[in-house]
Amino acid sequence: MLGIFKILLRNLRQGPAxxxxxxxxxHTPPRFRGRVTMLPEKCVGCGVCAHVCPGEAIRLxxxxxNTGYSFSIWHNSxxxxxxxxxxxxxxxxxxxxDWHLSHRQSEKYTTAEHHLVPYLRCAGCGEPIRMxxxxxxxxIYAHKPPGxxxxxxxxxxxxxxxxxxxxxxxxxxxxxx
Amino acid sequence: xxxxxxxxxxxxxxxxxxxGSCNGCDVELATTAFIPRYDVERLGCKYCGSPxxxxxxxxxxxxxxxxxxxxxxxxxxxxEPKVTIAVGICPISGGVFRxxxxxxxxxxxxxPVDVNVPxxxxxxxxxxxxxxxxxxxxxxxVRAQEEARQSLKKLGARPEEKKEEPFIDAGYL
Numbered sequence: 001m002l003g004i005f006k007i008l009l010r011n012l013r014q015g016p017a018x019x020x021x022x023x024x025x026x027h028t029p030p031r032f033r034g035r036v037t038m039l040p041e042k043c044v045g046c047g048v049c050a051h052v053c054p055g056e057a058i059r060l061x062x063x064x065x066n067t068g069y070s071f072s073i074w075h076n077s078x079x080x081x082x083x084x085x086x087x088x089x090x091x092x093x094x095x096x097x098d099w100h101l102s103h104r105q106s107e108k109y110t111t112a113e114h115h116l117v118p119y120l121r122c123a124g125c126g127e128p129i130r131m132x133x134x135x136x137x138x139x140i141y142a143h144k145p146p147g148x149x150x151x152x153x154x155x156x157x158x159x160x161x162x163x164x165x166x167x168x169x170x171x172x173x174x175x176x177x
Numbered sequence: 178x179x180x181x182x183x184x185x186x187x188x189x190x191x192x193x194x195x196x197g198s199c200n201g202c203d204v205e206l207a208t209t210a211f212i213p214r215y216d217v218e219r220l221g222c223k224y225c226g227s228p229x230x231x232x233x234x235x236x237x238x239x240x241x242x243x244x245x246x247x248x249x250x251x252x253x254x255x256x257e258p259k260v261t262i263a264v265g266i267c268p269i270s271g272g273v274f275r276x277x278x279x280x281x282x283x284x285x286x287x288x289p290v291d292v293n294v295p296x297x298x299x300x301x302x303x304x305x306x307x308x309x310x311x312x313x314x315x316x317x318x319v320r321a322q323e324e325a326r327q328s329l330k331k332l333g334a335r336p337e338e339k340k341e342e343p344f345i346d347a348g349y350l
Contacts, residue, residue: 018216019302022309026302054273055266055297077270079297102294102307104314105285108269111295 032097033080036073040115042092045069045130049084049093058084066128068118075101075111090133124161147173188221189315191308192231192255193264196248196284198238201298202265206235208301209308215301222308228254233311236290239267239274240282252288258318260311262292264304269293 019026028034036057050058057077062069084093103111119128132140132155141151147169148154154162193206209217210224225231228251240248252261261284266272268284275283284290291314294307 017213018219019214021215021302022220022305055270056275074270076293076295077266077272077275078295079266079273081297099296099300099303100306101296101299102292102303102310104292104310105290108285108293111293 028097028099030097032099033082033095034097034099035075035095035101036078036080036084037094037096037113038071038073038115039092039094040071040117042090042133043071043115043117044090044092044132044136045071045117046089048087048089052083052087053078054081054083055079063116066119068116069130071115071117073113074109075113076108090136120156122158122161123156124165125158127158127160129158146170186221186316187319188223189232189260189312190223190225190230191217191233191235192225192228193235193237194228194248194251195244196236196238196268196282197241197244197279198265198267202237202267205298205301205304206237206264209304215305217305217308220305220308220312222312228252229256231255231259232315233260233262233308235262235264236268236284236288237264239271239277239280240284240287241279242281243279245281245287248284249287258315258322260291260315260318261288262294262307262311263290264294264307265299266295266297269295272297 045060047060050056050060055077057074057079059072059074060069080095082095085091085095101111117131120131121127122129134152134155137151137155141148141154145166148166154165157165191210193203195203209215222233228234232255234252234255236248236252238244263269263284267274268282268290271277271280271283274280281287292307292311294303296303299307
Protein backbone atom coordinates (compact mmCIF):
# COMPACT_ATOMS: atom_id res chain seq x y z
CA MET A 1 0.00 0.00 0.00
CA LEU A 2 2.79 2.37 0.89
CA GLY A 3 4.68 1.38 -2.23
CA ILE A 4 2.39 3.35 -4.54
CA PHE A 5 2.91 6.53 -2.52
CA LYS A 6 6.62 6.04 -2.85
CA ILE A 7 6.24 5.78 -6.63
CA LEU A 8 3.90 8.78 -6.69
CA LEU A 9 6.36 10.89 -4.73
CA ARG A 10 9.24 9.84 -6.93
CA ASN A 11 7.27 10.66 -10.08
CA LEU A 12 6.35 14.06 -8.68
CA ARG A 13 9.98 14.79 -7.94
CA GLN A 14 11.37 13.57 -11.25
CA GLY A 15 8.74 15.01 -13.55
CA PRO A 16 7.57 13.41 -16.79
CA ALA A 17 9.84 10.90 -18.50
CA UNK A 18 8.47 11.79 -21.93
CA UNK A 19 10.55 14.17 -24.00
CA UNK A 20 8.52 17.16 -25.12
CA UNK A 21 9.96 16.86 -28.63
CA UNK A 22 7.40 17.94 -31.22
CA UNK A 23 6.40 20.85 -28.98
CA UNK A 24 9.93 21.80 -27.91
CA UNK A 25 13.43 21.33 -29.30
CA UNK A 26 14.88 17.87 -28.73
CA HIS A 27 18.16 17.36 -26.95
CA THR A 28 20.90 16.61 -29.47
CA PRO A 29 24.41 15.69 -28.36
CA PRO A 30 27.04 17.93 -30.03
CA ARG A 31 28.76 14.91 -31.55
CA PHE A 32 25.56 13.43 -32.95
CA ARG A 33 26.14 12.16 -36.49
CA GLY A 34 23.66 14.07 -38.62
CA ARG A 35 23.60 15.74 -42.03
CA VAL A 36 26.94 15.64 -43.85
CA THR A 37 28.36 18.97 -44.92
CA MET A 38 31.46 20.02 -46.81
CA LEU A 39 33.66 23.12 -47.01
CA PRO A 40 34.56 23.75 -50.68
CA GLU A 41 37.56 25.94 -49.77
CA LYS A 42 39.25 22.97 -48.08
CA CYS A 43 38.45 20.31 -50.69
CA VAL A 44 41.34 18.99 -52.77
CA GLY A 45 39.17 16.78 -54.97
CA CYS A 46 41.00 13.54 -54.14
CA GLY A 47 37.69 11.65 -54.20
CA VAL A 48 38.48 9.38 -51.26
CA CYS A 49 35.11 10.30 -49.72
CA ALA A 50 33.25 9.08 -52.79
CA HIS A 51 35.42 5.94 -52.79
CA VAL A 52 34.71 4.98 -49.17
CA CYS A 53 31.04 6.02 -49.13
CA PRO A 54 29.03 2.80 -48.65
CA GLY A 55 25.81 4.27 -50.02
CA GLU A 56 27.39 6.08 -52.97
CA ALA A 57 25.88 9.27 -51.62
CA ILE A 58 28.88 11.40 -52.59
CA ARG A 59 29.68 12.11 -56.20
CA LEU A 60 32.55 14.12 -57.67
CA UNK A 61 32.39 15.03 -61.34
CA UNK A 62 34.34 17.45 -63.49
CA UNK A 63 32.07 20.21 -64.72
CA UNK A 64 31.21 20.31 -68.41
CA UNK A 65 33.13 23.51 -69.16
CA ASN A 66 36.18 22.23 -67.25
CA THR A 67 36.26 25.19 -64.87
CA GLY A 68 35.99 23.06 -61.75
CA TYR A 69 34.46 19.92 -60.35
CA SER A 70 31.07 19.45 -58.79
CA PHE A 71 30.73 17.84 -55.41
CA SER A 72 27.35 16.53 -54.30
CA ILE A 73 26.01 14.66 -51.31
CA TRP A 74 22.57 13.09 -51.52
CA HIS A 75 21.29 12.85 -47.95
CA ASN A 76 18.74 10.22 -48.95
CA SER A 77 21.51 7.75 -49.63
CA UNK A 78 23.83 8.68 -46.77
CA UNK A 79 24.11 6.09 -43.98
CA UNK A 80 25.70 8.69 -41.64
CA UNK A 81 28.61 6.33 -41.01
CA UNK A 82 31.19 9.13 -40.96
CA UNK A 83 33.70 7.32 -43.19
CA UNK A 84 34.04 10.39 -45.43
CA UNK A 85 34.94 12.53 -42.44
CA UNK A 86 37.38 9.90 -41.18
CA UNK A 87 39.23 9.57 -44.48
CA UNK A 88 39.14 13.19 -45.67
CA UNK A 89 42.81 14.30 -45.73
CA UNK A 90 42.02 17.99 -45.22
CA UNK A 91 39.03 17.84 -42.90
CA UNK A 92 36.76 19.38 -45.52
CA UNK A 93 33.89 17.02 -44.75
CA UNK A 94 32.18 17.09 -41.39
CA UNK A 95 28.97 15.75 -39.91
CA UNK A 96 26.68 18.31 -38.34
CA UNK A 97 24.28 17.35 -35.58
CA ASP A 98 21.29 18.44 -37.66
CA TRP A 99 18.86 15.53 -37.99
CA HIS A 100 15.81 17.43 -39.33
CA LEU A 101 15.86 15.60 -42.64
CA SER A 102 12.28 14.34 -42.90
CA HIS A 103 10.70 15.68 -46.06
CA ARG A 104 7.91 15.18 -48.54
CA GLN A 105 8.36 13.04 -51.63
CA SER A 106 8.47 16.16 -53.84
CA GLU A 107 11.74 17.14 -52.16
CA LYS A 108 13.31 13.70 -52.48
CA TYR A 109 15.92 14.66 -55.05
CA THR A 110 16.56 18.14 -53.68
CA THR A 111 17.62 17.09 -50.18
CA ALA A 112 21.22 17.23 -51.28
CA GLU A 113 24.20 19.49 -50.97
CA HIS A 114 25.97 20.71 -54.11
CA HIS A 115 29.22 22.61 -54.47
CA LEU A 116 31.19 23.64 -57.50
CA VAL A 117 34.85 23.73 -56.58
CA PRO A 118 36.68 25.83 -59.18
CA TYR A 119 40.04 24.80 -60.61
CA LEU A 120 43.00 27.12 -60.19
CA ARG A 121 45.20 28.00 -63.14
CA CYS A 122 48.83 26.99 -63.16
CA ALA A 123 51.03 30.11 -62.99
CA GLY A 124 53.48 28.47 -65.41
CA CYS A 125 51.49 26.84 -68.19
CA GLY A 126 47.89 27.85 -67.48
CA GLU A 127 46.63 24.27 -67.07
CA PRO A 128 43.65 23.86 -64.70
CA ILE A 129 44.84 22.42 -61.37
CA ARG A 130 43.15 21.41 -58.16
CA MET A 131 43.79 23.45 -55.05
CA UNK A 132 46.36 22.11 -52.59
CA UNK A 133 45.92 23.60 -49.11
CA UNK A 134 49.07 24.80 -47.26
CA UNK A 135 48.76 22.21 -44.46
CA UNK A 136 48.76 19.35 -46.95
CA UNK A 137 51.59 20.95 -48.96
CA UNK A 138 53.67 21.24 -45.80
CA UNK A 139 53.15 17.52 -45.22
CA ILE A 140 54.01 16.56 -48.79
CA TYR A 141 57.13 18.80 -48.91
CA ALA A 142 58.15 18.08 -45.31
CA HIS A 143 61.76 17.54 -46.44
CA LYS A 144 61.82 21.14 -47.79
CA PRO A 145 63.46 20.98 -51.23
CA PRO A 146 66.69 23.05 -51.30
CA GLY A 147 66.32 26.57 -52.67
CA UNK A 148 62.60 26.73 -51.84
CA UNK A 149 61.75 29.25 -49.13
CA UNK A 150 58.07 29.80 -49.78
CA UNK A 151 55.92 26.74 -50.48
CA UNK A 152 52.96 28.97 -51.37
CA UNK A 153 54.57 29.95 -54.68
CA UNK A 154 55.15 26.31 -55.60
CA UNK A 155 51.52 25.50 -54.90
CA UNK A 156 50.42 27.88 -57.66
CA UNK A 157 52.02 25.57 -60.24
CA UNK A 158 50.73 22.36 -61.78
CA UNK A 159 52.59 19.16 -60.77
CA UNK A 160 54.69 19.09 -63.96
CA UNK A 161 55.72 22.76 -63.66
CA UNK A 162 56.35 22.26 -59.95
CA UNK A 163 58.73 19.39 -60.62
CA UNK A 164 60.63 21.49 -63.19
CA UNK A 165 60.77 24.47 -60.81
CA UNK A 166 62.11 22.36 -57.94
CA UNK A 167 64.74 20.80 -60.21
CA UNK A 168 65.76 24.26 -61.44
CA UNK A 169 66.13 25.59 -57.90
CA UNK A 170 67.99 22.50 -56.76
CA UNK A 171 70.43 22.93 -59.63
CA UNK A 172 70.95 26.61 -58.76
CA UNK A 173 71.47 25.73 -55.07
CA UNK A 174 73.96 23.00 -56.02
CA UNK A 175 75.85 25.37 -58.34
CA UNK A 176 76.00 28.00 -55.60
CA UNK A 177 77.28 25.45 -53.11
CA UNK B 178 -17.60 21.35 -42.48
CA UNK B 179 -19.27 21.87 -39.16
CA UNK B 180 -17.72 23.26 -36.03
CA UNK B 181 -17.71 19.84 -34.40
CA UNK B 182 -15.95 18.12 -37.28
CA UNK B 183 -13.38 20.91 -37.31
CA UNK B 184 -12.72 20.47 -33.61
CA UNK B 185 -12.59 16.69 -33.64
CA UNK B 186 -9.59 15.66 -35.66
CA UNK B 187 -9.39 12.03 -36.55
CA UNK B 188 -6.51 9.93 -35.28
CA UNK B 189 -4.41 8.06 -37.80
CA UNK B 190 -3.52 4.47 -37.06
CA UNK B 191 -0.04 3.38 -37.92
CA UNK B 192 1.11 0.17 -39.51
CA UNK B 193 4.55 -0.91 -40.48
CA UNK B 194 5.79 -3.15 -43.26
CA UNK B 195 9.23 -4.65 -43.18
CA UNK B 196 10.38 -4.91 -46.78
CA GLY B 197 13.61 -6.73 -46.02
CA SER B 198 14.97 -4.35 -43.43
CA CYS B 199 17.96 -5.12 -41.21
CA ASN B 200 15.62 -4.44 -38.25
CA GLY B 201 17.42 -1.24 -37.29
CA CYS B 202 14.63 1.05 -38.44
CA ASP B 203 12.03 -1.34 -36.98
CA VAL B 204 13.69 -1.03 -33.61
CA GLU B 205 13.56 2.75 -33.89
CA LEU B 206 9.87 2.54 -34.86
CA ALA B 207 9.19 0.34 -31.85
CA THR B 208 11.10 2.85 -29.73
CA THR B 209 8.98 5.71 -31.05
CA ALA B 210 5.83 3.86 -30.17
CA PHE B 211 6.45 1.81 -27.10
CA ILE B 212 8.78 3.63 -24.79
CA PRO B 213 7.36 6.55 -22.83
CA ARG B 214 10.34 8.74 -23.67
CA TYR B 215 9.17 9.40 -27.24
CA ASP B 216 5.54 8.25 -27.02
CA VAL B 217 4.03 8.81 -30.47
CA GLU B 218 0.56 8.21 -29.01
CA ARG B 219 0.60 11.75 -27.67
CA LEU B 220 0.12 12.88 -31.28
CA GLY B 221 -3.05 10.83 -31.53
CA CYS B 222 -1.36 8.01 -33.41
CA LYS B 223 -1.67 4.37 -32.54
CA TYR B 224 -0.03 1.26 -33.88
CA CYS B 225 -2.36 -1.40 -35.15
CA GLY B 226 -1.83 -5.01 -36.10
CA SER B 227 -3.85 -5.23 -39.30
CA PRO B 228 -3.29 -3.37 -42.56
CA UNK B 229 -7.08 -3.03 -42.97
CA UNK B 230 -7.22 -0.76 -39.93
CA UNK B 231 -4.24 1.37 -40.91
CA UNK B 232 -4.09 4.95 -42.17
CA UNK B 233 -0.38 5.69 -42.20
CA UNK B 234 2.03 2.98 -43.24
CA UNK B 235 5.76 2.86 -42.59
CA UNK B 236 7.92 0.91 -44.99
CA UNK B 237 11.39 -0.08 -43.89
CA UNK B 238 13.98 -1.99 -45.84
CA UNK B 239 15.19 -1.87 -49.43
CA UNK B 240 12.33 -3.99 -50.88
CA UNK B 241 13.99 -7.28 -51.67
CA UNK B 242 12.85 -9.29 -54.66
CA UNK B 243 11.35 -11.96 -52.39
CA UNK B 244 9.40 -9.42 -50.34
CA UNK B 245 8.15 -7.28 -53.22
CA UNK B 246 4.87 -9.07 -54.01
CA UNK B 247 4.05 -9.55 -50.34
CA UNK B 248 4.68 -5.89 -49.57
CA UNK B 249 2.54 -4.78 -52.51
CA UNK B 250 -0.27 -7.13 -51.43
CA UNK B 251 -0.26 -5.83 -47.87
CA UNK B 252 -0.03 -2.22 -49.08
CA UNK B 253 -3.04 -2.70 -51.38
CA UNK B 254 -5.00 -4.04 -48.40
CA UNK B 255 -4.77 -0.69 -46.64
CA UNK B 256 -7.91 1.36 -47.29
CA GLU B 257 -7.76 4.79 -48.94
CA PRO B 258 -6.94 7.49 -47.93
CA LYS B 259 -3.55 6.26 -46.84
CA VAL B 260 -0.16 7.87 -46.47
CA THR B 261 3.09 6.00 -47.01
CA ILE B 262 6.26 6.87 -45.14
CA ALA B 263 9.61 5.46 -46.22
CA VAL B 264 11.73 5.09 -43.08
CA GLY B 265 15.49 4.87 -43.48
CA ILE B 266 17.63 5.35 -46.56
CA CYS B 267 16.95 1.82 -47.87
CA PRO B 268 13.33 2.27 -49.01
CA ILE B 269 14.06 5.81 -50.21
CA SER B 270 17.04 5.17 -52.45
CA GLY B 271 18.23 1.63 -51.84
CA GLY B 272 20.90 3.00 -49.52
CA VAL B 273 23.93 0.82 -49.09
CA PHE B 274 22.14 -2.03 -50.88
CA ARG B 275 21.40 -0.07 -54.05
CA UNK B 276 22.13 -2.03 -57.19
CA UNK B 277 22.41 -5.36 -55.40
CA UNK B 278 20.97 -8.40 -57.19
CA UNK B 279 18.28 -9.21 -54.59
CA UNK B 280 17.01 -5.63 -54.40
CA UNK B 281 13.88 -4.68 -56.34
CA UNK B 282 13.56 -1.23 -54.74
CA UNK B 283 13.62 1.69 -54.13
CA UNK B 284 10.05 1.49 -52.91
CA UNK B 285 8.77 4.50 -54.86
CA UNK B 286 9.28 2.53 -58.05
CA UNK B 287 6.16 0.51 -57.14
CA UNK B 288 4.20 2.55 -54.58
CA PRO B 289 3.38 6.24 -54.22
CA VAL B 290 5.52 7.27 -51.26
CA ASP B 291 4.48 10.53 -49.55
CA VAL B 292 7.06 11.21 -46.84
CA ASN B 293 10.72 10.25 -46.62
CA VAL B 294 12.62 9.96 -43.35
CA PRO B 295 16.29 9.42 -44.19
CA UNK B 296 18.80 8.08 -41.71
CA UNK B 297 20.46 4.78 -40.98
CA UNK B 298 18.45 4.44 -38.81
CA UNK B 299 16.69 7.78 -38.30
CA UNK B 300 16.45 8.83 -34.69
CA UNK B 301 13.01 8.51 -33.05
CA UNK B 302 12.45 12.27 -33.12
CA UNK B 303 13.09 12.32 -36.87
CA UNK B 304 10.49 9.58 -37.30
CA UNK B 305 8.05 11.64 -35.24
CA UNK B 306 8.71 14.60 -37.53
CA UNK B 307 7.85 12.35 -40.45
CA UNK B 308 4.68 11.21 -38.70
CA UNK B 309 3.63 14.84 -38.23
CA UNK B 310 4.20 15.55 -41.93
CA UNK B 311 2.27 12.42 -42.85
CA UNK B 312 -0.57 13.36 -40.51
CA UNK B 313 -0.96 16.71 -42.30
CA UNK B 314 -1.09 14.98 -45.68
CA UNK B 315 -3.53 12.38 -44.37
CA UNK B 316 -5.90 14.98 -42.88
CA UNK B 317 -5.88 16.84 -46.20
CA UNK B 318 -6.83 13.64 -47.99
CA VAL B 319 -9.55 12.77 -45.49
CA ARG B 320 -11.00 16.26 -45.92
CA ALA B 321 -10.89 16.00 -49.71
CA GLN B 322 -12.62 12.63 -49.59
CA GLU B 323 -15.27 13.98 -47.24
CA GLU B 324 -15.91 16.98 -49.49
CA ALA B 325 -16.22 14.75 -52.54
CA ARG B 326 -18.75 12.60 -50.72
CA GLN B 327 -20.74 15.65 -49.62
CA SER B 328 -20.89 17.10 -53.11
CA LEU B 329 -22.01 13.75 -54.50
CA LYS B 330 -24.74 13.65 -51.88
CA LYS B 331 -25.90 17.14 -52.86
CA LEU B 332 -26.17 16.06 -56.47
CA GLY B 333 -28.26 13.12 -55.35
CA ALA B 334 -25.90 10.72 -56.96
CA ARG B 335 -25.06 7.51 -55.31
CA PRO B 336 -21.41 7.15 -54.45
CA GLU B 337 -19.90 4.79 -56.91
CA GLU B 338 -19.33 1.36 -55.51
CA LYS B 339 -15.65 0.72 -55.65
CA LYS B 340 -15.06 -2.56 -57.37
CA GLU B 341 -12.66 -4.88 -55.70
CA GLU B 342 -9.82 -4.93 -58.13
CA PRO B 343 -7.92 -8.16 -58.24
CA PHE B 344 -4.33 -7.75 -57.18
CA ILE B 345 -2.18 -7.99 -60.23
CA ASP B 346 1.00 -9.84 -59.57
CA ALA B 347 3.72 -7.77 -61.18
CA GLY B 348 5.75 -10.94 -61.58
CA TYR B 349 9.44 -10.91 -61.01
CA LEU B 350 10.50 -14.31 -62.27
